[in-house]
Amino acid sequence: MPILVRAAEREDVPALVRLRLANAERHVQLDPAIYRVPDVEAVRRHFEEVLAAEPKVLILVAEVVGEVVGMVEVVLLTDPPDHQILAPRRAAEIHTVVLDGHRGEGVGAALLMAAEKAAAERGVLIIYAGIFAPNKEAVRFYSSAGFGPRGTLLSKEQDPPSAG
Incomplete structure (x- = not known):
């Protein structure tokens, strides 16, 4: 199809709200300590603002038989400031969502290919796909599209400051 x-x-x-919430529910199952299901109204406002603004976030959708079944967000990152040691190269983060009933049908691959093209047209040289839980x-999806490790992201959880 x-x-x-x-x-x-x-x-x-x-449809974007539905996709975000479905994705959140799926991720909460992976690791409820890292993920949450956001407020529906906050998600709606976010997408309305993003679609009304000068694009710092590109959103593409995938339709199958007239139904939106997937989306990809390409978040354009700013170049490192002059005082940092990283070489300035236009970069973006990517977030792909496909509804459960449409996974394995090529929807994610089609979204990713279109997102890479749209990013390249905006001068993006590096695309990051952050995966923060055992997923x-x-x-497998991003690796099959040519993504690989780039450095190491370390984190440390801290206790909140005590009231005093």
């Missing part, structure tokens, strides 16, 4: 990938429009906001499916 044909997959249509296109830029998201304001009329897509309800073998996401690692």
Whole structure:
């Protein structure tokens, strides 16, 4: 069945909200200490603001038989400031979501290919896909598209400051 990938429009906001919430529920199952299901109204406002603003976030959607079944967000990052040691190279983060009933049908691959093209048209040279919980499916998906490790991200959880 044909997959249509296109830029998201304001009329897509309800579908984008549905995708974000479905993705959140899936991630909460992976690791409830890291992920949460956000407030529906906050998600709606976010997508309305993003689609109305000068694009720092590109959102593409995938339609199958007229239904939005996936999305990809490409978050354009700013170049490192002049005082930092990183070489300035235009970069972006990518977040891909496909509804459960449509995984394995090429929707994610179509979204990723369109996102890479859109990012390249904006001068993006590096795309990051952050995976913060043991998510073998996401690692397999991005790895099959040519993504690989780049450095190491270390973190440390701290106790909140005591009231005093």
